[in-house]
Amino acid sequence: MMQPPPAIHIKDLRKVFTVSQQDSGARAALQGLVKRRTIQVAAVDGISFDLEPGEIVGFLGPNGAGKTTTLKMLSGLLHPTSGEVKVLGYIPWKREKSFLRQITLVMGQRNQLVWDIPAIHSFELNRAVYRIPPDIYRSTLDELTELLELKPLLNKPVRNLSLGERMKCEIAAGLLHRPTVVFLDEPTIGLDVTMQRRIRSFIAEYNQRFGATVLLTSHYMADVEALCRRVVVIHHGKLLFDGDLSALVQNFTDHKTIVVRLEDCQADLKEYGEVISCEDNQFTLRVPKAETARVTERLLADLPVIDLLVEDPPIEEVIERVFAQEKP
Amino acid sequence: MRALAGLYLQQFKTTMAMMFQYRAMLAIWMLGQVLEPLIYLIVWSAVSTGAGGSVGSYTTRDFAGYFVVLMLVNQFSYTWIMYDFEYRVREGLLSFALLKPVHPIHSDIADNVSSKLITLPAMVLIAIVLAFAFHASISPQPWAILVFIPVLLMAFMVRFLLEWTLALVAFWTTRVSAINQSYFVLMLFLSGQIAPLTLLPQPVQVIADLLPFRWVIGFPVELLLGKLSPVDALIGLGAQAAWIIVGYVLLRIVWKAGTKVYSAVGA
Incomplete structure (x- = not known):
């Protein structure tokens, strides 16, 4: 054909x-x-x-x-x-x-x-x-x-x-x-x-x-x-x-976003990654892609986690990064 | 051909719809078309009466006839394309026109013809009233009336082709008003709009003969007034035909060059 x-x-x-x-x-x-x-x-x-x-x-x-x-x-x-x-x-x-x-x-x-x-x-x-x-x-x-x-x-x-x-x-x-x-x-x-x-x-x-x-x-x-x-x-x-x-x-991000929901908001999550936001016991963390699995494992082991979600960063953010750099 | 007829018909409807949207503006515009020749009429009548009833070969009643007919001829051959084109280029409307599978000149022809057909009855009525009010003398031979119709159409064609071509200058520069102004001044003096050309000095008349303006306005007016011999009429028709050919050739060349520039520097 x-x-x-x-x-x-x-x-x-x-x-x-x-x-x-x-x-x-x-x-x-x-x-x-x-x-x-x-x-x-x-x-x-x-x-x-x-x-x-x-x-x-x-x-x-x-x-x-x-x-x-x-x-x-x-x-x-x-x-x-x-x-x-x-x-x-x-x-x-x-x-x-x-x-x-x-x-x-x-x-x-x-x-x-x-x-x-x-x-x-x-x-x-x-x-x-x-x-x-x-x-x-x-x-x-x-x-x-x-x-x-x-x-x-x-x-x-x-x-x-x-x-x-x-x-x-x-x-x-x-x-x-x-x-x-x-x-x-x-x-x-x-x-x-x-x-x-x-x-x-x-x-x-x-x-x-x-x-x-x-x-x-x-x-x-x-x-x-x-x-x-x-x-x-x-x-x-x-x-x-x-x-x-x-x-x-995939090509333009080296980070993932982890959203964790805890039983209380007392914990300090700085050591796990960059804290982007924290509202109603819900933290959003930014971690290097390669460390996603390890950080997730530690979070689950160390803290009273109710819910945990691993996401790619929003597409707007990716595009912004693409425009910010010339060539990958 | 049939497809073009369909386009013309549709453009006629569109033009009509637009004119009725702006009835007040249309009325004011028509008033302008009437007032300008009316002012010259009054001025020249006064001059003529003061000079004992005539200036050159024109009597007071001749002047009245001249400017009443001029009003109609001007209305019929008038275009507003030169104002429009600059706007079209600036607003990107021309880009849309260029993406259509029909040459943009067609919708302009259709638009102009339509608006004339719509305004013509009112203008004829006004002309008749003015002719009676000022005791205008209009006394053409029957042959002159017959010849007047193609002459008027050709006058429109000359003016349309030249003004459309001149409007294309907008492809090169968006500041076309200086060119428009110069054109209108030449038109005013050398077409017979301000005074019958035969009353102007000989050198001016020679220049007017060589340029297109006279053949667009002065010539049709004098023809209908009964001031021309059949030979004069033939010469005038020849001049109009020549200007139509020149206008058409110019339009093609300038259009080709203009669209090339437009597509080179950005639409």
């Missing part, structure tokens, strides 16, 4: 921007008039990865890591400085119509809906733009309306919607043409927890139903944990990690 070609293929991708620099002060301003000092900044600096059709992958990195630049190169808005990009076999920056019909880019901080009128008008406009046949449009719209609970929102002017409501409409507008490749840039930014969860489960559902390939950036680890088995982490435009979320945790 032949392996199907990857939905997304990136190899040694680079994007260098020329940025003009100006110091503060009148003299610098005058100098800037005559000759601008420019520097070259590599926003994306040689990254490679593939996505199989139907995969959902979390694309992580701190602000300015090069995530959005990469998404823009994948969707065809930016021309790479060097390297290979292919999406569904197309070269994105050529922006061929048959390519554009199969992708979408949803940006949490930008909106494409017409601001002053109800979202349904923007949906209808997209129907015409993507030439969606009426019956397919109807059924997709019904499906999206049901999954995202859009019914009460469709006929309100977009400017009157809350941030979360607007985001749901943005997502629906981006998916009406049933794209097979979906780029989501911070789709849950600024939303409350309930709304985040709703959008998350919607993305999972869309992926299942249509077999779409999804590349998702988010600052909320809950999004990533819920949706993505695989994550790609970049920092300063370079690839730091590509693999299973669980492997990321």
Whole structure:
């Protein structure tokens, strides 16, 4: 059997921007008039990865890591400085119509809906733009309306919607043409927890139903944990990690967390490990991974333990550590 | 072609919905479109009356006719794309437009045509009222009325192509207002908006002949007033056709270069 070609293929991708620099002060301003000092900044600096059709992958990195630049190169808005990009076999920056019909880019901080009128008008406009046949449009719209609970929102002017409501409409507008490749840039930014969860489960559902390939950036680890088995982490435009979320945790932490519940709170647990918190007779300890077994054994032997739990540190903490160091 | 018709129809509905959202703003905007030529009309009428009933080949009633027709022609060929484009680039709306499988110019054409169709009845009504109120003299030959229709359409096409192309400067710099201002000043003086071009000094008229502005406004107005010979009309049509070709070629070149820059420096 032949392996199907990857939905997304990136190899040694680079994007260098020329940025003009100006110091503060009148003299610098005058100098800037005559000759601008420019520097070259590599926003994306040689990254490679593939996505199989139907995969959902979390694309992580701190602000300015090069995530959005990469998404823009994948969707065809930016021309790479060097390297290979292919999406569904197309070269994105050529922006061929048959390519554009199969992708979408949803940006949490930008909106494409017409601001002053109800979202349904923007949906209808997209129907015409993507030439969606009426019956397919109807059924997709019904499906999206049901999954995202859009019914009460469709006929309100977009400017009157809350941030979360607007985001749901943005997502629906981006998916009406049933794209097979979906780029989501911070789709849950600024939303409350309930709304985040709703959008998350919607993305999972869309992926299942249509077999779409999804590349998702988010600052909320809950999004990533819920949706993505695989994550790609970049920092300063370079690839730091590509693999299973669980492997990321293994690779980047040398500690485990032990939560112990004692009969009373008198004990001093400093000698067992770093005490992170102590509430209601419940201690949280941080211990080096290699010593987890030994410390656990000692705790059980020495103290009146009611309950004991060994955990990996929370994913936020792991990510923070990944970003803090350059390369493991 | 059919798909584009569908898009145009949908854009028409959208534009209509937007205009009705802002009825008050629309009314104020239309008032502006009426007031500007009306002021020139009043000023020139006063000048003409003071000078004994005419200035050059224009009588007081000719001036009234000139500015009433100008109001309609201007309304029909007017676009607001140059203001819009800067905003689109700044807000990232252009990125969304570039990701659509249709050239963004189509929704602009559809949007402009739609808004004209929506406002035209009211403008025609106002023009008729003003024409009676100021005893405007508008006396075209039947052939001139017939030719006026394609001339008006071509005037819109010239203006649309040129302003759309000029708006693309926003790809290179987000501060396009200086360019817009210069364009509007040239337009004001060399299109015949401030005064009929035939009343201006000869050198200015030569310059106006060579530039596109006159063919967008002054020419259609003079045609409908009955001031042009069939030969003049043919020359004007030729000039419009030439500017449409120039505008189209320029638009393609600048669009290609602009999108290249946009995709190089960041969207």
